[in-house]
Amino acid sequence: MPWRFEILKSLLEFDSLGFQTVRDRRNFLQCVRTLYDVHTSGSGAVINLRVPTEPAREISVGCFPIGIDYDYVSNLAESREVHAEAARLQASLNGRTIILGVDRLDYTKGLPNKLEAFADALRRYPELRRRVTLVQHVVPSRLDIPDYHRLRQEIEQLISNINGEYTQAGWVPIHYMFHSLDQASLIAYYQMADIALITPLKDGMNLVAKEYCASQTTNDGVLILSEFAGAAAQLQSAALLVNPYNIQDVADSIYRAFEMSQKERKERMQRLRRIVKYHDVFHWADSFLASFTRRNVSHFPMVGDYIPREGQT
Numbered sequence: 001m002p003w004r005f006e007i008l009k010s011l012l013e014f015d016s017l018g019f020q021t022v023r024d025r026r027n028f029l030q031c032v033r034t035l036y037d038v039h040t041s042g043s044g045a046v047i048n049l050r051v052p053t054e055p056a057r058e059i060s061v062g063c064f065p066i067g068i069d070y071d072y073v074s075n076l077a078e079s080r081e082v083h084a085e086a087a088r089l090q091a092s093l094n095g096r097t098i099i100l101g102v103d104r105l106d107y108t109k110g111l112p113n114k115l116e117a118f119a120d121a122l123r124r125y126p127e128l129r130r131r132v133t134l135v136q137h138v139v140p141s142r143l144d145i146p147d148y149h150r151l152r153q154e155i156e157q158l159i160s161n162i163n164g165e166y167t168q169a170g171w172v173p174i175h176y177m178f179h180s181l182d183q184a185s186l187i188a189y190y191q192m193a194d195i196a197l198i199t200p201l202k203d204g205m206n207l208v209a210k211e212y213c214a215s216q217t218t219n220d221g222v223l224i225l226s227e228f229a230g231a232a233a234q235l236q237s238a239a240l241l242v243n244p245y246n247i248q249d250v251a252d253s254i255y256r257a258f259e260m261s262q263k264e265r266k267e268r269m270q271r272l273r274r275i276v277k278y279h280d281v282f283h284w285a286d287s288f289l290a291s292f293t294r295r296n297v298s299h300f301p302m303v304g305d306y307i308p309r310e311g312q313t
Helices: 004-011 022-035 070-077 080-092 111-124 146-166 183-192 207-215 247-259 262-278 281-293
Strands: 016-019 039-041 046-051 057-063 097-104 132-139 174-178 195-198 222-226 240-242
Touching: 004 022, 016 022, 016 281, 022 046, 022 057, 057 281, 070 183, 070 207, 070 262, 080 183, 097 111, 097 183, 097 207, 097 247, 111 132, 111 146, 111 247, 132 146, 132 183, 146 174, 183 207, 195 207, 195 247, 207 222, 207 262, 222 247, 222 262, 240 247
Parallel strands: 016 057, 097 132, 097 195, 132 174, 195 222, 222 240
Antiparallel strands: 039 046, 046 057
């Protein structure tokens, strides 16, 4: 990157820098060690970076994975309005196993890879036909840019090809929507989906994965998540992690999620919901601010720690 010095120099003007994952922070520290004469100290979630200026400065460089407002999403998922909408959606899809995708139109989201994996699952596991439906929401984005317009065309052509090959009387494999949803409608989709298929090629975090877990109030869903999403670092213990470039791997995980026992589904989703609940957006803000107020304390909030908000235990 020709302007690497300018970018790093500008970042080093801040008092505190936060990254979504330990890997991202490690990459940043390696860059500044390579290109600048800096020294690091400390361990844990926050490392102090000593910059040789006049006078010398210390910068806090931390790992602070952002969360969602878990209570808001979970409470909305329990509302009468959302329950009614989720029931209506399930009825319209004839009680089939629903695989849900919600992605912004962007090349980083890996939508063509996801569609190819779903087609591969239908091809190699014919027992999935007529029994599963992929509901894919694509949120419009940057349609005035030619590359994004071409991406939309590629996605829609793939969907057309898959539906053309596998559609049978009374069953269409992919239900495709290209529009935004209001929050209540989106959470209704989360709630009724048996499987969430979230497979970006690269993502800083991906809050859709966390919103899906918060909406699964009956603990019945399965999360298939790209290992290249930032959320994978927190959710890897209970999600089915996949490499989105490996089409057969994703297809096999779709089948595994479809065949998963009710007991395993509940155990996995309960763990996911605990993680998302504890590491919510308030915990993110608290831990980020702690890097300012606790500079001289040897232990800072780690990814696995939980700092209760005022009034919580």
